[in-house]
Amino acid sequence: MQLVLKILFKAFPRLLRSKAPRNDGEGGMTTPPARHCEALKEPKQSRKSIKLIYLFAIILLLLPIKLSAKEDSLLRDAEIEDVLKSYINPIFEVAGLNPKSLHLYIVNSKDVNAMAMGGGHIAINTGLLLRATSALQVISVLAHETAHLADNHIMRGIDAYEKALLQGLLGTLGGVGAILAGSPEAGLAILMSSQHLAERGLLKFSRMQEGSADQGAARFLDKLGWSSLGMVEFMDLLRKDDLLSEQFIDPYVLTHPLNSERIDFFRSHFNRSPHAKAQLPADFEDNFKRIQVKITAFTLNPAKTFARFKPTDSSLLARYGRAIAYFKNSQLNESFAEIDSLLKDYPQDPFFWDLKGQILFETGKIQDATKAYEKAVELRPDLPLLRVSYAHALIESGDKNKLEKAFSELLRAKTEEPDNPFTHRLLAVYYGKKGETGLAALYLAEMSLGVGDLATAEQQAKRALHFLKNDSANLSRAKDIMEEIKREKALESSWGL
Numbered sequence: 001m002q003l004v005l006k007i008l009f010k011a012f013p014r015l016l017r018s019k020a021p022r023n024d025g026e027g028g029m030t031t032p033p034a035r036h037c038e039a040l041k042e043p044k045q046s047r048k049s050i051k052l053i054y055l056f057a058i059i060l061l062l063l064p065i066k067l068s069a070k071e072d073s074l075l076r077d078a079e080i081e082d083v084l085k086s087y088i089n090p091i092f093e094v095a096g097l098n099p100k101s102l103h104l105y106i107v108n109s110k111d112v113n114a115m116a117m118g119g120g121h122i123a124i125n126t127g128l129l130l131r132a133t134s135a136l137q138v139i140s141v142l143a144h145e146t147a148h149l150a151d152n153h154i155m156r157g158i159d160a161y162e163k164a165l166l167q168g169l170l171g172t173l174g175g176v177g178a179i180l181a182g183s184p185e186a187g188l189a190i191l192m193s194s195q196h197l198a199e200r201g202l203l204k205f206s207r208m209q210e211g212s213a214d215q216g217a218a219r220f221l222d223k224l225g226w227s228s229l230g231m232v233e234f235m236d237l238l239r240k241d242d243l244l245s246e247q248f249i250d251p252y253v254l255t256h257p258l259n260s261e262r263i264d265f266f267r268s269h270f271n272r273s274p275h276a277k278a279q280l281p282a283d284f285e286d287n288f289k290r291i292q293v294k295i296t297a298f299t300l301n302p303a304k305t306f307a308r309f310k311p312t313d314s315s316l317l318a319r320y321g322r323a324i325a326y327f328k329n330s331q332l333n334e335s336f337a338e339i340d341s342l343l344k345d346y347p348q349d350p351f352f353w354d355l356k357g358q359i360l361f362e363t364g365k366i367q368d369a370t371k372a373y374e375k376a377v378e379l380r381p382d383l384p385l386l387r388v389s390y391a392h393a394l395i396e397s398g399d400k401n402k403l404e405k406a407f408s409e410l411l412r413a414k415t416e417e418p419d420n421p422f423t424h425r426l427l428a429v430y431y432g433k434k435g436e437t438g439l440a441a442l443y444l445a446e447m448s449l450g451v452g453d454l455a456t457a458e459q460q461a462k463r464a465l466h467f468l469k470n471d472s473a474n475l476s477r478a479k480d481i482m483e484e485i486k487r488e489k490a491l492e493s494s495w496g497l
């Protein structure tokens, strides 16, 4: 598990802006609903949706600042992403959305919340993943968010937010740079952690849209033969939280108000559904327990994990949790003992190898880390994030003979996940080590563009143009990057950034 560096938050405005139209337009496995295509043909609509996505990006971007950099950030983890996608993909398919258009963000925040925004973007907080008590509850939330996407809902109050954001916030702070520098008083920076905006009726969908998203969620669950018990349980759980604390309200309740109509709707749906008692595929629940243990062990105090699992508990979950908690606690021998015992019992589990690779890598045992990651990649060749970790270890191993292997892993990862700035960074390192200055500059430009650092992107793209004079294919990519930088700058200035 990696917490994305703060600088990478800068990537989101650009990634989201550039992705939204492209993915909506792509045919892919399922045809997007006609209205999505309509929207694309209509430039005003398209610009509007780009703006909305941009706002979403800013919201994400502001999020870590509000609660300090200590623990709030986006989180990337091959296993957690894989598990959540295994829940969302079937829902996307029955909703008529292309699973490839999904952009999933796991926000490391204690607040219980999830949100959807155009172009296939869904963000879910670790707080929600830990508060839910079953996979089905998380699935019901994801089904509801998917319904917002499928119906192309637009958040109420977004214009007011937009105005306030641009005039007030950006006016005061002087742009994204200042936002990144951090101002806890940045007022509007609070969608997922504060009640302020939601209480004023901003940044939530209308009551009608909430109702229609609930109906959509119920319809998707029916189509899949999955129970709506999860939504009934999750709403009860949030209501209990609400009753227990006058001070604190789960932000989810504020962005998705729990009125009695919603609760009645799901209760009656549940009561008459033929799938009310249907069980999910067995591994859905097991995997959910695993990611809960993983998130707890990685993001909360290790003491929590040690308190939950007695030393005598030799279950998979106990050993997994302790392997991570010991690692976080710098008790490396204990950590290795746990992960090795898991690998002895479950040698075919890619994520145990991934964890072992991470622990080895982060404790400087790079050669051994390459072997663990190699095994993880062999077991799940479809997960680009594992390949990037493998390539990183190969490059850092200092063994020149391993450079080409790293390179081929990076190219493969890039094919499957083209926009990961970390892949570009590693490609730049690779070319740097090969003495290919022009290509190193090209990938540094690509990475900088990816993280929204336009000044560095421009500087590196200029170097690439200079050094790649005689390499027509790569020269044209460098020219494209220069063009993209120009467009980004124009867009930013039109936004008053």
Ligand SMILES: [Zn+2]
Residues within 6 Å of the ligand: 144, 148, 205, 210, 213, 255, 256
């Ligand atoms: Zn909603």
